[in-house]
Amino acid sequence: MVLDLYTDWISQPCRAVSMLLMDNNIEHQVHEIGIMKGETKSAAYKQINPSGKVPSIVDDGFHLGESHTIMRYLCESRNLPDHYYPKDLKQRAKVDYWLDWHHLNLRHGSLRLIGANVFGPIRQFSEQKIEELRKEGNDVLKSSLTFMDENLSKNNYIAGGNQLSIADIALVCEVVMLPISGASYDDYPNVQAWVKRLSTEIKSWDQANATLNKFLASKKK
Ligand SMILES: N[C@@H](CCC(=O)N[C@@H](CS)C(=O)NCC(=O)O)C(=O)O
Incomplete structure (x- = not known):
């Protein structure tokens, strides 16, 4: 199943997660969530990430927020090159x-x-x-x-x-x-x-x- 990424490209932690995903050719579907449009606080997005923050991912039904945690999780779950983590x-x-x-x-x-x-x-x-x-x-x-x-x-x-x-x-x-x-x-x-x-x-x-x-x-x- 393709990993879902919920992101706003202007955000620092969102861009960090995207860089790790893209540099390692990890297939993912981008869902843009506009911070300035208030979309992080919508009821629909809070179903994805109750904290109402981006980035977050859904990996085969597993919901995860916090960019550092997401990056650590990707390093381990995708067995990324050792230098990353x-x-x-x-x-x-x-x-x-x-x-x-x-x-x-x-x-x-x-x-x-x-x-x-x-x-x-x-x-x-x-x-x-x-x-x-x-x-x-x-x-x-x-x-x-x-x-x-x-x-x-x-x-x-x-x-x-x-x-x-x-x-x-x-x-x-x-x-x-x-x-x-x-x-x-x-x-x-x-x-x-x-x-x-x-x-x-x-x-x-x-x-x-x-x-x-x-x-x-x-x-x-
Ligand atoms: N510690 C979190 C910070 C996430 C965060 O602060 N995201 C901001 C964008 S940079 C956000 O979603 N702001 C929207 C809001 O507060 O409504 C991480 O590293 O992922």
Whole structure:
């Protein structure tokens, strides 16, 4: 049975799951769920994923959300090449470390800035709320990108090793989203080099990022 993917192409975790699926030729059916249209909160979608978030998959009747969990599940269930999620316990722990770190650091900062600069004006947040979100977002992003940059000065891939892992995929999808809220990673040369490296190594890079790139180009006009 073909795996079903529920996704919105603009979303960071959705693009990460798509990259893993596409680069490994895992047959799947894409169901687009528009976040801005409120489709993640529809009763029909909540039957698929009760948390009302994308991405989620249905694999032969098995429902699963959370991008990191989905990627781990795909690595194991499809026996993907070891570098994505190594069998070696210590190497695997390093990948898990960066996946866990992601949510309360890089993604936390990124979401605060998206809240302040993208949703704030649309949803008419108070000036005070926007300022608080912006300050926290900028502070957390600065410390997160500094930490990543230091690590990437010693390693080509975020969890070490000689090839990319699912931690690289999760984090890079967040980093390339930063310009959407006016943030950038221009001051972090090792992060920049890593993004460039991954953009050539992830075969589905252009396809997975097409909607985001179109949106970013339209903002520049
Ligand atoms: N921790 C989750 C985060 C999922 C998430 O926050 N998805 C956002 C899009 S990036 C979403 O579905 N937002 C829609 C909503 O909250 O209604 C994951 O990694 O999959």
